[in-house]
Amino acid sequence: MAEPRYRTVAADLILVEPLDIFTAVFHRPSGITHLLSEPAPQIMEALVPAPLTLAALVQFLTQRFDLDAADAATTLQARLDELEAVGLVDRL
Amino acid sequence: MGRAVTASARLVAMLRDPGNAHALGLSEWMDVVTVARAELLLGTLAHRLDGLAVTAEVRAVLDDARAEASEVRRTALWEANRVAHALAGLGVPVILLKGTAFVAAGLAAGQGRSIGDCDILLPKAVLPAAEAALAEAGWEWVKPDAYDDLYYRRWMHELPPLIHRDRDRMLDVHHTILPPTARPTPDATALIADAVPLGGGLAILSHNDMLIHAAAHLFADGDLSGGLRNLWDIHALVVEGGADGLAQRAAQHGLGFAVDRAMRLSHALYATPVAPRWQRLTIPDRIFRRRMLARDGWGRGRHPLTRLAFYVRSHLIRMPLPLLLRHLWIKWRKGRAAPASG
Amino acid sequence: MRVGPVGYRLGSDWRAPIAAIEALYRDYPKPDFADYTVRLEAEHVWRRWIRPSVRIGGDYRLPEAAPLPLGQGLLAAELGMNLQMALGHRRHLLLHAAVVERDGRAVIMSGISGAGKSTLALLLAQQGWRFLSDEFALIEPDTGLVVPFPRPVSLKNESLSVIPAGSRVGPLLAGTPKGDIRHVAPSVEALAAMDRPAKPVLILFPRFGFPAATRVLPPAESFVRLTQASTNYVALGEAGFRAMVRLRSTVPAIAFDYPDGPSGVAAVEALWAAL
Numbered sequence: 001m002a003e004p005r006y007r008t009v010a011a012d013l014i015l016v017e018p019l020d021i022f023t024a025v026f027h028r029p030s031g032i033t034h035l036l037s038e039p040a041p042q043i044m045e046a047l048v049p050a051p052l053t054l055a056a057l058v059q060f061l062t063q064r065f066d067l068d069a070a071d072a073a074t075t076l077q078a079r080l081d082e083l084e085a086v087g088l089v090d091r092l
Numbered sequence: 093m094g095r096a097v098t099a100s101a102r103l104v105a106m107l108r109d110p111g112n113a114h115a116l117g118l119s120e121w122m123d124v125v126t127v128a129r130a131e132l133l134l135g136t137l138a139h140r141l142d143g144l145a146v147t148a149e150v151r152a153v154l155d156d157a158r159a160e161a162s163e164v165r166r167t168a169l170w171e172a173n174r175v176a177h178a179l180a181g182l183g184v185p186v187i188l189l190k191g192t193a194f195v196a197a198g199l200a201a202g203q204g205r206s207i208g209d210c211d212i213l214l215p216k217a218v219l220p221a222a223e224a225a226l227a228e229a230g231w232e233w234v235k236p237d238a239y240d241d242l243y244y245r246r247w248m249h250e251l252p253p254l255i256h257r258d259r260d261r262m263l264d265v266h267h268t269i270l271p272p273t274a275r276p277t278p279d280a281t282a283l284i285a286d287a288v289p290l291g292g293g294l295a296i297l298s299h300n301d302m303l304i305h306a307a308a309h310l311f312a313d314g315d316l317s318g319g320l321r322n323l324w325d326i327h328a329l330v331v332e333g334g335a336d337g338l339a340q341r342a343a344q345h346g347l348g349f350a351v352d353r354a355m356r357l358s359h360a361l362y363a364t365p366v367a368p369r370w371q372r373l374t375i376p377d378r379i380f381r382r383r384m385l386a387r388d389g390w391g392r393g394r395h396p397l398t399r400l401a402f403y404v405r406s407h408l409i410r411m412p413l414p415l416l417l418r419h420l421w422i423k424w425r426k427g428r429a430a431p432a433s434g
Numbered sequence: 435m436r437v438g439p440v441g442y443r444l445g446s447d448w449r450a451p452i453a454a455i456e457a458l459y460r461d462y463p464k465p466d467f468a469d470y471t472v473r474l475e476a477e478h479v480w481r482r483w484i485r486p487s488v489r490i491g492g493d494y495r496l497p498e499a500a501p502l503p504l505g506q507g508l509l510a511a512e513l514g515m516n517l518q519m520a521l522g523h524r525r526h527l528l529l530h531a532a533v534v535e536r537d538g539r540a541v542i543m544s545g546i547s548g549a550g551k552s553t554l555a556l557l558l559a560q561q562g563w564r565f566l567s568d569e570f571a572l573i574e575p576d577t578g579l580v581v582p583f584p585r586p587v588s589l590k591n592e593s594l595s596v597i598p599a600g601s602r603v604g605p606l607l608a609g610t611p612k613g614d615i616r617h618v619a620p621s622v623e624a625l626a627a628m629d630r631p632a633k634p635v636l637i638l639f640p641r642f643g644f645p646a647a648t649r650v651l652p653p654a655e656s657f658v659r660l661t662q663a664s665t666n667y668v669a670l671g672e673a674g675f676r677a678m679v680r681l682r683s684t685v686p687a688i689a690f691d692y693p694d695g696p697s698g699v700a701a702v703e704a705l706w707a708a709l
Contacts, residue, residue: 015672015675017657017683019654019657024657024679026672028672029166029169029170029173030166030167031166031668032170032259033675085230086258087170087173087174118467122467122468122471129493129522149467150467152525153469156523156525159673163671391471391473391491391492392473
């Protein structure tokens with residue numbers, strides 16, 4: 001099976017309000033407000049141009065942020081699973 | 093008929109013929125709003141009256157009700173989406189029931205409707221896998237109680253109720269539309285075989301099966317509370333999709349009696365267009381109608397004796413008598429054994 | 435009776451609670467239409483006379499709410515009116531808060547019961563502030579304005595001493611689940627202005643009985659505190675989110691501790707003047 005790619009929810013389905021230590025995201029289809037802390041908002045932003053595999057996402061984010069490359073895959077997978085469970089990210 | 097019009101009857105008249113809304117005085121409106129809230133029909137009424145001239149005070153309440161209904165709809169659709177997501181691996185569509193089905197399919201019966209739990213129907217064979225997949229996705233049992241659990245599994249038509257740990261929404265997973273112990277035993281295989289796919293892993297019952305389920309729900313499930321709302325579901329389904337082949341299908345499920353009565357009552361209360369044989373109420377029908385129209389302008393049920401009779405009846409219809417006694421006995425013993433438990 | 439934008443209708447199986455409400459609400463407008471109905475009901479028919487106890491009913495209710503003795507019927511009515519708002523009201527974003535206003539600029543004081551917001555509101559009203567609300571701040575989603583909802587103030591225990599002379603008060607309700615309670619009707623001026631909204635300029639989270647201190651809340655903390663203080667944020671959906679974001683981003687939020695009433699009043703006036 002090909003490695004899954006992750007797609008972020010369409011921009012018109014969310015309202016985003018950056019606060020200081022987290023970002024409040026109102027998800028229209030569910031009516032739920034999510035309070036996202038790093039790196040969840042960064043993941044969602046990275047997926048805006050196009051869906052990415054986990055490996056591509058790790059590469060993209062470690063280039064831009066101070067992430068430990070060794071742990072990054074595990075951390076990002078856990079965050080992706082959480083984002084997928086609440087409907088902010090789809091697995092393709 | 094020479095007797096005072098109850099507030100419930102006024103509500104029914106307004107649902108039937110919204111064009112007369114302007115004729116109502118403010119104090120009558122107050123009664124109608126109160127009764128509509130008690131019957132969970134305010135959102136439906138607000139949709140029926142959308143665009144019609146009413147006074148500002150009333151319009152504000154109706155606007156609120158429409159806004160609330162759209163939030164209810166959003167929440168219900170999302171819950172269905174999450175259930176389908178969790179059960180995608182089962183390889184069978186999730187058949188939505190009742191209110192969630194109406195809004196997912198965009199039916200008139202869903203407009204403004206109140207929706208509580210998410211009710212779904214699955215083939216009995218997939219229930220163990222469904223249970224595991226739902227637990228994996230964050231659903232938990234509402235009551236972790238061994239007896240209730242066993243009771244549900246052996247005698248009821250659904251898994252014990254589930255609740256999602258983050259979203260706090262209840263989910264009822266059915267494998268048929270009436271308890272296996274109830275006298276009518278609907279043909280669950282046919283219900284599932286004839287379900288209509290909606291896409292996204294979701295489906296709804298066929299039109300006639302939705303009607304039959306609504307009728308079964310009206311008389312067999314619960315104590316007729318919310319009867320006006322359930323009957324409105326039937327009315328709206330018939331107006332939108334007719335009733336061709338309904339009687340035959342109802343007979344196949346052993347629910348001809350319930351469907352006949354539901355159609356007669358729907359015609360009598362909401363002027364639903366039905367075949368001539370459903371246009372006359374029987375004597376027992378009139379008792380049902382009386383019960384459904386019992387609320388006064390303060391939202392109180394007005395015939396406590398009729399209501400108690402109906403409570404006992406509703407228990408009887410779900411379970412044959414010896415089983416009912418056994419159930420009450422165990423409940424009673426449990427109550428005695430643990431008086432302090434909440 | 436009508437309180438700001440909300441009309442109520444109250445029914446009871448007994449005469450006494452209605453009489454108490456009529457006395458306390460004497461100066462309120464009597465509308466032809468009620469948004470919400472509250473019913474005070476006997477638990478059983480015979481409990482109307484024998485050890486009468488009041489169950490709070492109405493359009494919206496909590497099934498598990500414990501009944502109150504008939505002597506506390508006024509409290510039951512007030513709780514019933516609060517319940518309709520908390521469970522049913524969708525027209526405004528509701529914050530559990532007291533609101534006062536001066537020069538058209540409103541201060542929202544939010545906090546759990548016991549934080550002293552009612553007492554502060556009453557003390558500020560005696561210093562020339564207009565009283566808008568004791569229990570709920572009603573934020574209009576379209577404008578962000580705070581709409582007056584001047585119900586009687588409910589004062590408890592040691593706060594009872596701040597009731598100004600000449601106020602219209604309810605009976606002293608001793609031994610309620612929350613201690614001794616007395617209701618104080620807002621001034622006639624506050625009631626006369628109940629249809630005039632105000633622009634919120636300051637959100638305070640007061641705490642009574644601590645050494646004086648103030649702390650400006652960072653955005654995330656004030657967002658979380660405000661959503662926790664709201665009884666209908668979730669139910670309002672997108673409108674709630676938009677109203678909350680606007681309130682949070684346009685109105686500064688400050689947590690402040692105060693040791694006693696007079697220093698609390700002085701602190702609110704200083705914070706307001708410093709804006």
